[in-house]
Amino acid sequence: MNLHPQDFRFFADLLKRESGLSLTADKTYLLESRLQPVVNRHALDGIAGLAHRLRGGGTALLLRDVVEAMATCETSFFRDMxxxxxxxxxxxxxxxxxxxxxxxxxxxxxxxxxxxxxxxxxxxxxxxxxxxxxxxxxxxxxxxxxxxxxxxxxxxxxxxxxxxxxxxxxxxxxxxxxxxxxxxxxxxxxxxxxxxxxxxxxxxxxxxxxxxxxxxxxxxxxxxxxxxxxxxxxxxxxxxxxxxxxxxxxxxxxxxxxxxxxxxxxxxxxxx
Ligand SMILES: C[S@@+](CC[C@H](N)C(=O)[O-])C[C@H]1O[C@@H](n2cnc3c(N)ncnc32)[C@H](O)[C@@H]1O
Incomplete structure (x- = not known):
């Protein structure tokens, strides 16, 4: 996968705005690996296709899927005690x-x-x-x-x-x-x-x-x-x-x- 810098910037801005997630350029791999399942689920033409769809407005569901895919949900009982x-x-x-x-x-x-x-x-x-x-x-x-x-x-x-x-x-x-x-x-x-x-x-x-x-x-x-x-x-x-x-x-x-x-x-x- 080769994410175009413009698409990286697009997703970074979108995630910052929607959920507060602050992504630095070294997180390109993370972005690609988390978004690939969203691309597959919505049968889109790669991550560039996902960016294209969202730029064109997309749907609330697609946007939600992107935000949720990027959330890190690591937790445990009595975490850190x-x-x-x-x-x-x-x-x-x-x-x-x-x-x-x-x-x-x-x-x-x-x-x-x-x-x-x-x-x-x-x-x-x-x-x-x-x-x-x-x-x-x-x-x-x-x-x-x-x-x-x-x-x-x-x-x-x-x-x-x-x-x-x-x-x-x-x-x-x-x-x-x-x-x-x-x-x-x-x-x-x-x-x-x-x-x-x-x-x-x-x-x-x-x-x-x-x-x-x-x-x-x-x-x-x-x-x-x-x-x-x-x-x-x-x-x-x-x-x-x-x-x-x-x-x-x-x-x-x-x-x-x-x-x-x-x-x-x-x-x-x-x-x-
Ligand atoms: C690493 S978990 C932390 C869970 C738990 N608080 C703990 O310390 O174990 C982070 C959670 O924050 C949620 N999250 C991320 N951005 C958020 C936002 N803007 N508003 C509410 N929840 C958010 C994620 O979906 C994820 O479930």
């Missing part, structure tokens, strides 16, 4: 004290991929000794409808389960379905999946006690990171917490957040 330790040991005790009257928490897992993140949060909250008898709701969003359908099914392979899920939680919260493991309805009931582009802001989502927005802004350029942090700030309750990925930070991007003391990867509002 540290944020979940911070959640269990610092954030939940503080929120349990502050929300003792309502006994209710609202959570956002932004860019939830195949669901391991929101389900990990749900299991952690369900088993937390300070939250017994509490209600909690997790909004789990992603730009990719395909990956959201995987998340909604909540059905995982042995390999996916082995990546981070403790045996005790597997026994308690999953049922076996042939070779796969399915999240039980009582955990699923806490999670609502919805398609949402982080670049579109948080209008209509309301406010949250804590937000996980992990391992997605790493693909954005600085301007889009600023924009997203700005909107996350507006969606977080004053004493809430924001969790970012291990390679992500607010430094140089937002003055509204500061690192949570002793909480690696977690941020609180600067004025809190």
């Amino acid at each position: 540290t944020p979940f330790d911070t959640l269990r040991d610092k954030v939940i005790p503080a929120l349990a004290a502050a929300r003792g009257r309502e006994k209710y928490l609202r959570i956002w897992s932004a860019a939830c991929a195949s669901g391991q993140e929101p389900y990990s949060i749900a299991m952690l909250l369900k088993n937390h000794p300070l939250l017994q008898g509490w209600r909690f709701e997790i909004e789990a969003s992603d730009i990719s409808e395909d990956i959201l359908n995987v998340a909604r099914a909540g059905s995982y392979s042995q390999f996916e389960i082995q990546r981070g899920l403790p045996a005790a939680l597997l026994v308690r919260h999953f049922t076996k379905d042939g070779e796969r493991y399915v999240v039980k309805p009582d955990i699923k009931a806490h999670v609502r999946f919805l398609r949402r582009n982080l670049l579109a802001g948080t209008y209509g989502l309301g406010v949250f006690d804590f937000i996980f927005c992990r391992n997605v802004m790493i693909y954005f350029d600085a301007a889009d990171k600023r924009r997203v942090l700005q909107s996350l700030q507006g969606a977080l309750r004053r004493d809430g917490a924001l969790f970012l990925g291990g390679a992500e930070t607010v430094m140089g991007l937002s003055d509204h957040f500061r690192p949570m003391p002793g909480g690696a990867g977690a941020y609180i509002l600067a004025e809190a």
Whole structure:
């Protein structure tokens, strides 16, 4: 495959605009290998043909397929563990004290991929000794409808389960379905999946006690990171917490957040 530089630029601009994905020229191979299945599915004449079709307007479905094909949906249960330790040991005790009257928490897992993140949060909250008898709701969003359908099914392979899920939680919260493991309805009931582009802001989502927005802004350029942090700030309750990925930070991007003391990867509002 030999992608014409003009076509590379076209896709790079389109993806930046549609999903925030910031592609540098060294990612030509990635672009080609991810878009080839889209070319095949729509029976187009190569990647140049795909670019041609999109330049001519294309269809919403074709555009969606391109955006989804380029999304990196890598995830795992209790990914990196540290944020979940911070959640269990610092954030939940503080929120349990502050929300003792309502006994209710609202959570956002932004860019939830195949669901391991929101389900990990749900299991952690369900088993937390300070939250017994509490209600909690997790909004789990992603730009990719395909990956959201995987998340909604909540059905995982042995390999996916082995990546981070403790045996005790597997026994308690999953049922076996042939070779796969399915999240039980009582955990699923806490999670609502919805398609949402982080670049579109948080209008209509309301406010949250804590937000996980992990391992997605790493693909954005600085301007889009600023924009997203700005909107996350507006969606977080004053004493809430924001969790970012291990390679992500607010430094140089937002003055509204500061690192949570002793909480690696977690941020609180600067004025809190
Ligand atoms: C690497 S996964 C991260 C999953 C999970 N948060 C974690 O840390 O394991 C990144 C996810 O971000 C989603 N994504 C990419 N761009 C997005 C955007 N503009 N808005 C919402 N989700 C996006 C992708 O579809 C993908 O599922």
